[in-house]
Amino acid sequence: MDSINTSNSKINGTVKISELPTRVNSELSKDQLEDELQITRRKLGELQDTLYAHGKYAVLVCLQGMDTAGKDSLIREVFKDFNARGVVVHSFKVPTELERKHDYLWRHYIALPARGKFGVFNRTHYENLLVTRVHPNYILGELLPNVNSPEDINTKFWDKRFEQINAFEKTIAQNGTLIYKFFLNLSKEEQKNRLLRRLDKPNKNWKFSPGDLEERKLWDKYMVCYEDILNRTSKPHAPWYVIPADDKPSARLMVASILLDELKKYNDIKEPELDEDIKAKISEYRKQLEHE
Template structure:
């Protein structure tokens, strides 16, 4: 699965978007059950958490991926947060504040559907959004220069390093969708009445900025893929394949944590198990 891991600078235009793996649906069922079981062990171990970051263009399949990959988890073991346009309260704090609040506690998975990277993606495509953050040194779009973005990437890298050093296992997945497949999915939303609610005219406006978004994604991925917080570029034109790859990558990486084990019973409890059974059976 290292094929998809970003370990050196990439060019998104040279990466695959359409990959089909036979039996992806069948294989996913097995892996997601193992992941759910592993989360229970991690909960009992109580020293690690897992943060799963999902990014991608509109219609890349983030929602359905979350539904399918985490289907066999204990509902209390996974927390999903979808980050929309910042609220007035959120804008009253620094841009990472709301992401700190949503981080998973030890023993749990946290899934960010869109992430702190929106702050170097959509805001980079639309820099006027930064003006709403109330940053003292930013009074106009002209103040948002290369040095501003350099600092923001530095802050994000520091944020993730801090999380990793305190026991959060970080996965960052870019669902790499082709422009043609996005067109097909948008048309499907318009053709199927039950899907109409998902369509927004704003999707078409953002689609016109496809190349700009791709440039910003490429830069963000290259600047922030680190050993402790790697990016994986996942071909997303085929949804079953994308879901399987995400689950498989997480499974393989997490199984390497040999120290995560169910805690052993204390000596007294272990020595009296038969006594406790007898007491319960003879109530």
């Protein structure tokens, strides 16, 4: 079976979102995609066990995309075979009162995965370069010094925020966190279809909000922001991968395959060697247990 191609997913230079694919050209059927995902996620789960035993790296998986891009179901399907204690998912909503009393990155710092674990950010620190940039009035709620009106939120403000986020990622990468960022590239037409399905299916109605339609009107502004993010924050230590998201099964397989392929490059991720004294006495310990 020919696997799905992920070789052109990583952002290594300047891109235009309008030229990036939203659908994968693949001859694999839905069943074949799901079968391959099952194999890949099982291998990822095994690798996580080794990562935990090794204890020197954490893995941070960042998922960004427009509403209905499939982030929730992707998390459910890709990490299904993980030990539940080996992966922690954080979904970042509107900042709480406590979170607003700290800098905007604080809530992301305290949610970072411990060494040996995977952390998944469902929406990420990049919301601070997306929603707040499309809706600059939200910045006023951060109560920042010298920011008293939308006029104070200018190009220099956003340049500084880009610097801060790049520095944040560089710092955690230098201290053992492996960062993989995925932009789920959904077409506007497919988003419309998925919103309609939410309205048509009673068991999906709860996911719909009139605010979804208001944000949809700002699609072009969001795309400008996403393009800027991809071009200014894809770094060797924290790369962005563009995942065509119009087809959910292929998107899930692409994310799982990229994670597995990239993590396998770390040849030092191995189970620790058993202490020589313990290894020499394994037969003795076995006899103790067998003769209880």
